[in-house]
Amino acid sequence: MFFLFIQRFFNNMNTINICINTNKEYNLRTILFKGLKLFFWIALLSFSPSSMADKTQASQESAKAQYIQAIAYYDKKDKRQALIWLKKSAEQGYVEAQFLYANKLPFERAIKWYEKSAKQGYIRAQYMLGLIYFTGSYTQAKKWTQRAYESKDSAMKNNMESLWKAYKDR
Numbered sequence: 001m002f003f004l005f006i007q008r009f010f011n012n013m014n015t016i017n018i019c020i021n022t023n024k025e026y027n028l029r030t031i032l033f034k035g036l037k038l039f040f041w042i043a044l045l046s047f048s049p050s051s052m053a054d055k056t057q058a059s060q061e062s063a064k065a066q067y068i069q070a071i072a073y074y075d076k077k078d079k080r081q082a083l084i085w086l087k088k089s090a091e092q093g094y095v096e097a098q099f100l101y102a103n104k105l106p107f108e109r110a111i112k113w114y115e116k117s118a119k120q121g122y123i124r125a126q127y128m129l130g131l132i133y134f135t136g137s138y139t140q141a142k143k144w145t146q147r148a149y150e151s152k153d154s155a156m157k158n159n160m161e162s163l164w165k166a167y168k169d170r
Helices: 003-022 030-045 049-059 064-076 080-090 093-103 107-119 123-134 138-149 154-169
Strands: none
Touching: 064 080, 064 093, 080 093, 093 107, 093 154, 107 123, 123 138
16 A cells, blocks of 8 residues: 555656646646645545554554554644543553553552552563652662662663662762
């Protein structure tokens, strides 16, 4: 489908360029018609069956598809719909959705979702919980930062070492 679109795009552009560059007596209607065909193909590509399939799959309770749908809504600046789909995905246990959903919630409600994501081994959630608990419950902070530190992510290890150094300096 994409290659067909590209082929038709260049055919339309070539016809329009020939009309303009050769100064033939092409009427304006022909040029406009070619341009409208071009916009039709662009619109057809943006409403492709694959995006409709994603929405269908998302509504059929696939956590990953719901997460992808949430990101698509977020990219379109429809935050209300994005949160609805993000919550559906998070409730089904998709760790990235849980973490992102927690980022969008007020602090008191976010901890629950960070913990769900962290318990499934999501490093960023473990680190975030460590930071949250660092301001109050140091045993909880140590528990979650230790889990994040044990991951193979070197940047996360550096962050943990800085956090622990700051804790010792208090």
